[in-house]
Amino acid sequence: MTKDIAAFKAAGSKAAAESLEKIKKDDSGIFITVCENAESAESGPLAGVPIALSDNISTKDVETTCASQIMKGYVPPFSGKAVDDLQKAGAVLIGKTNMAEFGILGAASAYGPVKNPRDKTKKGGPSGSAAAVAAGFVPAAVCSDAGGLLRVSASYCGTPAFKPTYGAVSRFGLIYYTGSLDQIGVTATSVSDIVTVMDVISGNDSRDTTSLPGTMNYSAKIKSGDKPLDGVQIGIPEEFLEGVSADVMKTFEESVAVFEKLGAACKKFSLKTAKYMQAVHDIISAGESSAMLAKFDGTRFGPRVEADNWHEMIARTRALFGPVAERRIMLGIYMLMAGQYNDYYMKSMQTRTLILEEFESVFKEFDLLISPTAKDVAPDLGGACGGGCDIELSSYSAAIAGADLAGLPAATVPCGFVGNLPAGLQIIGGFQKDADVIAAAAAFENATDFIKFPEAI
Template identity: 85%
Template sequence: MTKDIAAFKAAGEKAVAESLEKIKKDDLGTFITVCGGKSAGSGPLASVPIALSDNISTKDVETTCASQIMKGYVPPFSGKVVDDLEKAGAVLIGKTNMTEFGLLGAASAYGPVKNPRDATKKGGPSGSAAAVAAGQVPAAICSDAGGLLRVSASFCGTAAFKPSYGAISRFGLIYYTGSLDQIGVTATTVSDIVTIMDIISGNDKRDTTSLPEKQDYSGKIKNGDKPLDGFKIGIPAEFLDEVSADVMKTFEDSVAVFEKLGAVCTKISLNTAKYMQPVHDIIAGGESSAMLAKYDGTRFGPRVEADNWHEMISKTRALFGPVVERRIMLGIYLLMAGQYNDYYMKSMQTRTLVIDEFESVFKEYDLLIAPTAKTVAPDLGGACGGGCDLELSSYSAAIAGTDLAGLPAATLPCGFVGKLPAGVQIIGGYLKDANVIVAAEAFEKATGFAKSEAI
């Protein structure tokens, strides 16, 4: 199913045509818009088709965020990641499907993403991982607020990486939560992720959150029988709560692999873990109400005509899906004068405690590991693992915590339940992206799950 960058490069000029043919044939709902542009002709990604989630601005290509309220919006500019990829010779093959504005629990206006391994199951909240798993593209770029990318990769069995907050410019990203969202990469292998990261990471003066220095990804890979010798890995007990028995078995097998690679794995406890998901949801709710307020028919997307301005705003905003509407209303409530101190400010203060505890833990441990999602991919139309039926912003404390602290995290397939993959999440300290990449590369080589159909 999956094909890496080398396989697409080997196809040469036929790579794009083969990618377009597969997208058309598969009927997985992975793409909203299919482009199929031309390669710049040179660079490390020459003629390689790459996909982008539909909330990353692309010049002259419709960008909808999977929402009816953005239908017809064609950005007059491209995001930095798009420019970087095109300079490297990549071909923008299309814009992948996603939950509306990236809110977990929200339905895409273009239908669900089907899982390439079993079309009766969900491919996750983003079509990016499903497109990679199906072999439609070797890699895809996607925003990752609330685990949008990581959980999709876990469901579909691809590798995914979210770097430290600020490592990739968000110029051109249409995010719904400014302090939590970060662009990430999903691909068949960790080495392909590293190739993409070396291209798209680095400082950007147009993004005030952009880190001043570019991190080294490819130069940190280690070789040898025990590449993780000396690594201390913590396993937060709270990150294992409510994980299904089948997924827990694959995780326990993963722990054994890390130990064979030379790491020392130890169960630990995080005092702030129980607050991570509710704090994430409150902050995301407050920020989303502010970020989404600009979609009113006067500047972006379609306008529903009416007799007066107030009626026009009301009818236009009715184009939002029901989950997005409720999230905006929740956010407005949380930011009201009578609620602001009790909810939003308390959450921001608790977020500081979460960050402080992570900093303390990473003084002793090099990495933390946990299951990426609590279950394997659920049935189409059913609730997502971790509570999409409750319209939560994140799938677990592990995912919410990494977002709150801006930590780097990778997801890798770690086993199968039947023919459905499960994922292990590797979390590093802030700006310790290299540790995550080293561990991910070592785990991938040791298990051989990168191109497995099932075990």
């Protein structure tokens, strides 16, 4: 069994050294940068515990590339708030994990794919953070979760993960490509370890204008006993089940039975705006990415391709973007043009408002929503992902896109296996109902035995 945070803390100074040795021997493409000289405080809730970060979270004096050639060699002069909080808590920031370029779904990393620790012929998802936990390198990882980057990777690798309410964790220092959709989340060996890390990194930050006031108590709703979810009303949007493979659907149906045994009442219903969620997510993210990524031009940071004049230098430097990122930027520019803005971007923003309103209405009847996290288990390396993750303009599912559009808290927990590959269950809560989501995830985890990790690589 992979060690949790408590076990790593008990190992003392040896914990980080052992993790480094394992990471150096790894050939799975999980890490982009390894911090061999990382240090920790002697006290704190994460004292001596190695923690990984996705490579789009700024870390002072550590190369941060967003898995893109256009950022190669960029060393931030400051750290993001999440990084500062982890270091103050005593964590050892062991390295930066691989990811889809800038977190764009379907975009290839400039450093190659992440291999799944359970089966190296399979993908570990668009982020290496979950793979780092599943392989036993670290007990927890902090990662960007644009478009389900973290949640889907956790589903593929069989780790629990959590994306908090939008604004619960400061995005200061996060190099995001879509400002209104991206949020920092956590994956770990267990839900309780997720809570430990969330307690460290969440809270208000005056440097982030989207930051929520105050700090949440993530463990406030966790209950013990045979019926910890007694009286909880759980909704199952029928539209979130469309396109899910038969094998994953079987694990989901078995999970529904588990929730009912825990005391929850589960009911299917129709979420009318679900059919628009993927398209709205894709259009808004494309529009925002064209603005967010415009600053990468070789004039301020990152590599510069020299040329005879300024315009040619910009063009040659921006050619360092991967093909998917390039197409996303060009599509976003097109949709923001005067002749297209009202038909695409503005219409999507209006539809987003309708999606938010329907979620608000739904959460008056239900406490939580559940669905499969990904439509299928981890795909083969080089093959197309279930749900179309190799199609650059398609997010994994309406369930993933909907939680992002509404800024809702969402967790994924392992809910079964298809062969030796894990499937994931997503739990979505109302705005700032993070404690409800964590409580349901913890209850499900305690009632099942699906968090089984392979031996550390």
